[in-house]
Amino acid sequence: MKGARYSTFALVCCTLFFGACRKNDPQEEAPPISSYRTYELVCAAVKADPWGGQILLCKGSPVDRRTSFLQLMSAEGDLGPRIDLDVLPRTAENITFQQSELLYTDFAPLSDGSILVVGIGRQVEQEDRLHVIVHRVGRDGAPIGAPFRRYLTAGGSVHVNIDGATKDLDGLPRLRALCDLHPSGDLLLAARWETASAAGIRLFRFAIGGSTGAFAQADIVLTAPDDRLHALTCAPNGRVVVVTDAGLPGTSHTITAHGYQVSSTDWIGEGTGSLQDQGQTIINAEPQQMFWAGDSFVLVGTRPNTGDASVSKPFVARFGTATDISGEIRVLSGLSASDRTVACYCAAVVNGQMELLTQAHESSALPPFFDGDITSDLETVALGWPGLSLGTTSTLVSGQGLRAIGLFVQNGERVLIGSQHPYLNAGFIHTFRLVLE
Amino acid sequence: MRQVIPRTLPLLLAAILTVTARAQDATSCEQAYGRAYTLYDQDGRLNEAWTLLDSLCSECRKDKDQLQRIVFLKAVIEARNDSIKAMRRSVEQLFRNDRGYVLKPYDPIIVGLPVKEEIFTTYEQLSGSRGAGPGQLRKDHGQWRVGLHFEGHRSDLDLEDPPRVFEADAPPKYKGTLGWEAGAHAEWDMVPNLALRIGAGWSEWNLEASSNGVRYGEKLTFIPLGLGVKKMFWIKDCSWVPYILGEGSYMLLRNATADIERTGDGLRFLAPKSVERASERKTEQIAVGGGLGVGYKVGHVVLFVEGHYRYALDRITKDEPTYTESELLTNYYWVDGKFSLSGGGVAIGLQYVLRYHPNNRIFK
Numbered sequence: 001m002k003g004a005r006y007s008t009f010a011l012v013c014c015t016l017f018f019g020a021c022r023k024n025d026p027q028e029e030a031p032p033i034s035s036y037r038t039y040e041l042v043c044a045a046v047k048a049d050p051w052g053g054q055i056l057l058c059k060g061s062p063v064d065r066r067t068s069f070l071q072l073m074s075a076e077g078d079l080g081p082r083i084d085l086d087v088l089p090r091t092a093e094n095i096t097f098q099q100s101e102l103l104y105t106d107f108a109p110l111s112d113g114s115i116l117v118v119g120i121g122r123q124v125e126q127e128d129r130l131h132v133i134v135h136r137v138g139r140d141g142a143p144i145g146a147p148f149r150r151y152l153t154a155g156g157s158v159h160v161n162i163d164g165a166t167k168d169l170d171g172l173p174r175l176r177a178l179c180d181l182h183p184s185g186d187l188l189l190a191a192r193w194e195t196a197s198a199a200g201i202r203l204f205r206f207a208i209g210g211s212t213g214a215f216a217q218a219d220i221v222l223t224a225p226d227d228r229l230h231a232l233t234c235a236p237n238g239r240v241v242v243v244t245d246a247g248l249p250g251t252s253h254t255i256t257a258h259g260y261q262v263s264s265t266d267w268i269g270e271g272t273g274s275l276q277d278q279g280q281t282i283i284n285a286e287p288q289q290m291f292w293a294g295d296s297f298v299l300v301g302t303r304p305n306t307g308d309a310s311v312s313k314p315f316v317a318r319f320g321t322a323t324d325i326s327g328e329i330r331v332l333s334g335l336s337a338s339d340r341t342v343a344c345y346c347a348a349v350v351n352g353q354m355e356l357l358t359q360a361h362e363s364s365a366l367p368p369f370f371d372g373d374i375t376s377d378l379e380t381v382a383l384g385w386p387g388l389s390l391g392t393t394s395t396l397v398s399g400q401g402l403r404a405i406g407l408f409v410q411n412g413e414r415v416l417i418g419s420q421h422p423y424l425n426a427g428f429i430h431t432f433r434l435v436l437e
Numbered sequence: 438m439r440q441v442i443p444r445t446l447p448l449l450l451a452a453i454l455t456v457t458a459r460a461q462d463a464t465s466c467e468q469a470y471g472r473a474y475t476l477y478d479q480d481g482r483l484n485e486a487w488t489l490l491d492s493l494c495s496e497c498r499k500d501k502d503q504l505q506r507i508v509f510l511k512a513v514i515e516a517r518n519d520s521i522k523a524m525r526r527s528v529e530q531l532f533r534n535d536r537g538y539v540l541k542p543y544d545p546i547i548v549g550l551p552v553k554e555e556i557f558t559t560y561e562q563l564s565g566s567r568g569a570g571p572g573q574l575r576k577d578h579g580q581w582r583v584g585l586h587f588e589g590h591r592s593d594l595d596l597e598d599p600p601r602v603f604e605a606d607a608p609p610k611y612k613g614t615l616g617w618e619a620g621a622h623a624e625w626d627m628v629p630n631l632a633l634r635i636g637a638g639w640s641e642w643n644l645e646a647s648s649n650g651v652r653y654g655e656k657l658t659f660i661p662l663g664l665g666v667k668k669m670f671w672i673k674d675c676s677w678v679p680y681i682l683g684e685g686s687y688m689l690l691r692n693a694t695a696d697i698e699r700t701g702d703g704l705r706f707l708a709p710k711s712v713e714r715a716s717e718r719k720t721e722q723i724a725v726g727g728g729l730g731v732g733y734k735v736g737h738v739v740l741f742v743e744g745h746y747r748y749a750l751d752r753i754t755k756d757e758p759t760y761t762e763s764e765l766l767t768n769y770y771w772v773d774g775k776f777s778l779s780g781g782g783v784a785i786g787l788q789y790v791l792r793y794h795p796n797n798r799i800f801k
Binding site: 033034036037038039040079397398399400401402420422423424425430432 | 601602603604605699706707757760763764766767768770772
């Protein structure tokens with residue numbers, strides 16, 4: 001009897017003791033990140049690989065002015081083959097370029113796994129002639145066929161960036177060639193050339209897989225020598241939009257969209273449009289990415305805030321033709337504190353809404369904002385689609401200076417490729433791959 | 438006041454009746470012992486006296502002094518009847534009744550008896566004396582014990598595929614390192630030699646992980662609450678009492694302090710960092726385990742040393758990486774592998790015997 005009493009007593013004590021010491025599990029809201037990996041890569045551009053994963057255009061080091069290699073990345077984030085651009089043939093159609101005068105600035109992955117690499121070459125031994133040059137390489141980096149080139153201008157200069165708002169985010173020269181694929185499979189290419197007194201953009205359509213002759217070409221005259229080429233995108237309907245600067249007196253510029261229908265023989269102009277907000281031309285906007293989203297072009301970037309031009313906020317423009325670039329535009333002036341710049345470097349339409357990846361910088365950050373900022377917040381901003389109504393904003397990684405470069409939807413997950421300054425060291429740049437649930 | 442009186446009255450009456458009944462029991466036992474002593478001393482009717490005393494042994498157990506008189510007289514009768522084994526069992530029972538029992542050779546009941554030497558010698562053999570040696574009696578480790586213990590242990594990690602953040606890093610290698618635990622416990626012999634142990638303490642577990650680029654260490658502190666069963670084995674002529682132990686532990690996480698540093702490649706801006714990570718750990722752990730130990734009694738104190746192993750039933754890390762510690766992630770390129778925290782160690786301690794068994798047990 002006494003033993004039973006002791007047993008009951010012990011049981012009650014244990015129950016009370018254990019029960020009293022239980023602590024509620026703190027349910028901290030975690031960002032929806034399912035994977036985060038980093039790489040010793042200095043990524044300047046990233047595109048989806050038709051074979052799965054992504055392809056990254058990288059520089060050898062943060063201080064380089066030239067890109068150095070293409071890095072293939074699997075759908076799981078594992079690094080694949082590296083295509084070294086400096087070992088590509090330097091001779092194209094009887095002209096041999098010095099390695100340092102070849103600037104590869106864009107690429108186009110093809111469905112057969114090969115990759116078109118485009119760039120600008122300067123012929124320093126003969127009047128500094130500029131040529132656009134195109135290579136086709138396999139996934140192992142081996143050239144497929146001979147590279148080809150087209151003449152741009154004489155007296156070309158490979159100017160480095162100037163400081164200030166027009167400095168390239170990735171430290172690359174503003175002399176560049178951008179490319180996209182036409183629905184027919186042909187390569188569309190916009191090459192910006194520059195001399196001491198003038199600058200322009202020459203547009204090409206190259207037939208891929210057969211003739212290497214350029215059978216369609218056009219020119220865009222830039223109003224100021226430092227006007228830049230920002231984007232070239234071709235829609236599935238064959239409509240092409242090229243976005244450039246249009247210089248104003250002084251150092252300011254506006255943004256102009258040039259529209260084209262590209263036939264097999266000609267670039268047929270569809271007019272131009274200037275980026276405006278509520279009827280006012282936007283000055284010194286910095287477009288970052290343009291893409292086709294189902295039924296319209298989307299241009300995202302950053303613009304100086306109204307009233308305080310030292311602070312920039314993101315904008316999103318949705319349009320069907322270049323002349324209508326400002327038909328539907330959303331300027332997100334209310335994001336973050338009024339003295340903090342919020343930059344948008346990429347976006348995508350995900351699950352029926354536009355998702356912007358933004359970087360909220362400290363108020364002390366100066367253009368180009370990513371350069372050296374190790375404290376900014378990486379955030380997502382949801383916008384309604386197609387109305388671009390402002391939805392929810394959430395912080396993915398706070399205070400670590402992460403910059404998104406490309407957002408991809410892959411196997412139901414959002415894969416984000418970007419750059420960061422690691423180790424609290426603004427002089428280093430690494431590439432991160434972040435998967436969002 | 439009116440309500441208090443009716444409620445307390447039955448309690449008072451019950452208490453009075455209980456005390457009265459006990460007094461009556463004691464009186465009747467004393468009277469019965471008196472009758473037995475008369476039968477023994479005046480009538481010489483030893484067998485009748487023994488029969489009466491034998492029945493009293495089971496009835497009159499509440500008063501130790503009274504039981505002592507009864508058992509002693511019973512032993513004397515058995516000695517006089519030349520039942521030496523029975524006498525010896527009765528003398529043992531005297532020690533069970535009172536572990537400090539002392540037999541006086543000049544006790545009036547035996548002082549004139551021829552069997553006095555027989556009885557006294559048996560007493561000395563059991564209890565020990567200068568002439569008889571250390572004695573054949575051993576006292577057990579008590580029924581209630583409270584104690585303190587200190588344990589040194591090494592973590593044993595069950596690791597699942599540690600992830601890498603930075604592709605230039607090799608997969609980190611985890612290893613458990615030394616930790617400690619200090620605590621208090623109580624033991625209660627549910628039945629002789631089978632004890633229930635309950636304890637609590639403060640426990641520190643440590644682990645390290647390293648690769649070519651990063652060194653990570655974590656110190657987890659818990660409040661462990663333990664419940665176990667201990668089975669003791671008494672070995673003849675051995676003063677050390679081995680035992681086995683089975684236990685379950687509930688461990689409440691208090692802190693998880695991590696220290697991390699990246700090494701090499703001139704990362705001069707990135708200083709070693711210390712960060713609290715309890716929010717990224719499961720706050721509760723259940724572990725089961727067992728062990729072997731040995732105890733040694735000195736006076737009322739039992740010294741023991743035991744080795745045991747605790748196996749964690751669940752991982753201490755959360756099921757998915759939480760990525761909430763963004764600085765650790767993006768600056769130091771560190772995300773946890775999933776692991777459970779088991780471990781083994783050696784504990785030393787002491788226990789004070791609060792209470793002995795009602796029948797103090799004697800071992801030969």
